[in-house]
Amino acid sequence: MSDRPRRSRTRTARLAIAATAVALAAGDLACKAVAEQKLTGGRSVHLGLLDLRLGYNSGAAFSLGAGLPSWVVIAVTGLITAGVAVFAWRAATDAPWPLLVGLSAVLAGAVGNLVDRAGDGLVIDYLHTGWWPTFNLADVFITLGAATVALAVLRSPPARDSGA
Template sequence: METSASRPVVARVPLVLAVAVLIVAVDQATKFWAESALPGRAPVPVLGEFLQLRLLYNPGAAFSIGAGATWIFTIITAVAVVVLIWFAVKPAPRVQTLALSLLLGGAVTHLLDRLFREPGFARGHVVDFIDYNGWFVGNVADIALFCGAVLLLIPALFGGDQAKKADDEN
């Protein structure tokens, strides 16, 4: 019986690529929509004030931390993409591979923003448009990054050995 951890890299690459490319495509498409539909508008309520659509350009990291160091975030994101690719194709349970694929898709799309959006190469601002009750404003890539991080943490917090054993039996 072949386990998910013993499958060759070639068997994992299609899943990693499919998930990452899907995240990049959906994120970039929704950012394109937000940039065409939301400029100059008041926040658009989706679930009252709890969830609104509001266009922002974020030069920093989460919560606009480090807004003056955009080029540093570009380098960090590029390194993260390389590391995530390396880990995503290594033998791992399917849940971990999926989690790393979500993280990879989110990181790649943020890297694309940093590289190719205004104000210039490696200094681009990330397009954010989903306002969560005024706590923070994010995008689809942020949702993928959050979900990927949670998927990595759940097995570690709640019996990773049993989750791995169940995955190996499939």
């Protein structure tokens, strides 16, 4: 039996992961650039439940590590991002598509925030609820992607024991 269909599926899955992550990260970075340009001087746009309000975060999620040197935050988030990328690359061989979509979203968000932080050690945030820390589209990708990964794992059938 040929291994060709499996290799083709793996190649297709890896390409889809990379293309999705790049497209989503680019969209995130574009939104950050627009927010930084349009929301200067304390300008805020009220959209109902959500406001557009410019903020900068020197830390990771919920400003964790905000007091650390930026190179430490960049190094740690870079390592985590690389870990997610390696995991997604390896999972592409046989993981279900919902899991790969979730990993793509997590990777996109991580890359978007890492690229944004690389310039000056800060991440641009612009989505504000008033009751939750200000966040950005990359954070949404990470959160929804992680939820998708969790649901995909919970819904997957248990692994069979190949037992000895």
